[in-house]
Amino acid sequence: MNEPLLVLDTITKNFGAVQALKGVSFSIARGEVIALLGDNGAGKSTLVKIISGELEATSGQMTFEGRDFGPRSPSEAKAAGIETVYQDLSLCTNVDVVANFFMGREITRSVMGLKILDEAAMEEQVAKAMANAGTRIPSLRTKVEHLSGGQRQAIELNRFVHWGGKLVLLDEPFAALGVEQTKRGLEMIRQVAARGIGVVIITHIMQQAFQVADRMVVIRQGVVAGDMPTNQTNADAVIGMITGEALAGAGPATGA
């Protein structure tokens, strides 16, 4: 049962002459939150896109739940339970929360031989999912365009969990959010992980990484420059790994 959720083994990615990833290996356990850190251009987004099926690796292997994994499209990754959650890019803003939750998976019932949407049943399921996650939205019939960035993110994460997601990828999820919404977002990530879901979060904000992650993986110039449990490192050591000025294997943490 202790097998990792996702294993990356010597992943490379070339864009023409640019070697964006030069052999990246690490793994993610169920229920683990990994902060993926690195300077601009280090290769973080490329890596996340390979996991989510938006890009194909040039070489290397991945296994997901012990099986070979190499999604050729985001929908293949999604079918396996892996998804990137964007703040609002994948929500339809001109329809309400319930419609977004069920997009493509609507519950229908039959009335005189005609299939119609079972709005009441759908609303009940969304309300339950939101309540379980402690997310409060004034009305589930509100169009998403009237909701805040934080609320939209909460809807996306709830939807992911509800439909059996196993590994969620978040690329700078709080870039456009205020302090309070960021705090709630970080709490929500911990709740998602507590359900056994793996989480990979790209962030440039060290404090967020230390607040939410179990492990830090630092990418520098396309290779893993550091991979350590959060409680065994500190901000100075991580910054050193990001910039390449680290004393290799920077000693034990003295506090973040």
Ligand SMILES: Nc1ncnc2c1ncn2[C@@H]1O[C@H](COP(=O)(O)OP(=O)(O)OP(=O)(O)O)[C@@H](O)[C@H]1O
């Ligand atoms: N589609 C592409 N075509 C060509 N080069 C690319 C492409 N995507 C990324 N790169 C290059 O690959 C390298 C890694 O980029 P990537 O976006 O993965 O970095 P990142 O760590 O996510 O950076 P940032 O924090 O700035 O988003 C960079 O040198 C970038 O210019």
